[in-house]
Amino acid sequence: MLLHFYKMNGAGNDFVVVDNRDLSLKLTPEQIEFICDRHRGVGADGLLAVEPAEHGADFKFRYYNADGGEAEMCGNGARCFGRFTSALMEGEPDQVTFETIAGTLAAENVEENVRIAMSDPFDLVMDTGASVDGLDATLHSVNTGVPHVVAFVDDLAATDVVRNGAAIRYHERFAPKGTNANFAQVLDPGHIAIRTYERGVEDETLACGTGMVACALMHHLNDGAPSPIKVDVKGGDTLEIGFEKTGENSFAKVTLTGPADFVFEGDIEL
Numbered sequence: 001m002l003l004h005f006y007k008m009n010g011a012g013n014d015f016v017v018v019d020n021r022d023l024s025l026k027l028t029p030e031q032i033e034f035i036c037d038r039h040r041g042v043g044a045d046g047l048l049a050v051e052p053a054e055h056g057a058d059f060k061f062r063y064y065n066a067d068g069g070e071a072e073m074c075g076n077g078a079r080c081f082g083r084f085t086s087a088l089m090e091g092e093p094d095q096v097t098f099e100t101i102a103g104t105l106a107a108e109n110v111e112e113n114v115r116i117a118m119s120d121p122f123d124l125v126m127d128t129g130a131s132v133d134g135l136d137a138t139l140h141s142v143n144t145g146v147p148h149v150v151a152f153v154d155d156l157a158a159t160d161v162v163r164n165g166a167a168i169r170y171h172e173r174f175a176p177k178g179t180n181a182n183f184a185q186v187l188d189p190g191h192i193a194i195r196t197y198e199r200g201v202e203d204e205t206l207a208c209g210t211g212m213v214a215c216a217l218m219h220h221l222n223d224g225a226p227s228p229i230k231v232d233v234k235g236g237d238t239l240e241i242g243f244e245k246t247g248e249n250s251f252a253k254v255t256l257t258g259p260a261d262f263v264f265e266g267d268i269e270l
């Protein structure tokens with residue numbers, strides 16, 4: 001079977017996008033893993049599928065990690081999805097809505113960037129009590145559409161993200177679903193740098209949108225930094241996180257703003 005795909009890049013987090021509005025595609029986890037394989041397939045951190053909406057939004061958003069497993073949400077993927085689906089619509093509207101497992105989201109084209117109105121974070125824990133040998137940091141956790149752990153470190157460049165990230169991702173405290181693992185360094189009040197080990201990629205990625213949100217919210221709770229917070233990512237981009245505080249450890253109106261670029265399109269034999 002020949003599959004037509006589009007390749008997109010969200011701040012270095014890269015995705016294969018397929019238009020499945022007619023629901024003719026029934027990709028298996030093995031096929032998705034092959035498509036995302038950087039040596040044998042197209043190569044990507046994950047796959048986005050456009051499907052018809054079921055509850056009144058413009059589209060339905062499906063996200064699959066590079067290992068072929070479906071995840072609830074993907075922040076960088078949501079920006080790319082918004083950019084891609086806007087181009088599918090009559091008049092290329094600046095706003096698009098789509099249903100995800102984590103809730104119905106809105107994407108808005110903002111000059112060269114895309115802003116996502118994220119689902120409300122939940123299950124926020126300032127100190128999980130978990131620890132990793134050799135990592136001197138408190139492990140915070142929050143679900144920003146997918147589960148995240150956040151550890152603040154003094155030297156991000158010197159942090160072994162793969163070793164420590166895998167230890168957190170597979171830690172019994174976060175079993176059975178596991179978690180993404182983020183390491184953050186405060187550069188200035190309201191400006192952090194982060195690196196992320198992603199569940200389902202099982203490696204460090206160049207950016208993680210839901211991870212940026214998790215780190216920004218923890219920076220606010222730790223240091224009082226007001227909205228918006230700037231986040232530098234491994235791939236070199238700086239993105240912006242907005243939020244409103246609704247309680248001691250609760251937030252709403254969370255936004256993620258950053259790039260979402262079309263790279264190329266092609267066909268792959270499955």
Ligand SMILES: N[C@H](CCC[C@H](N)C(=O)O)C(=O)O
Binds near residue numbers: 199200
């Ligand atoms: N790997 C994540 C999903 C993608 C998250 C990330 N790519 C983002 O931009 O939010 C998980 O399995 O929870």
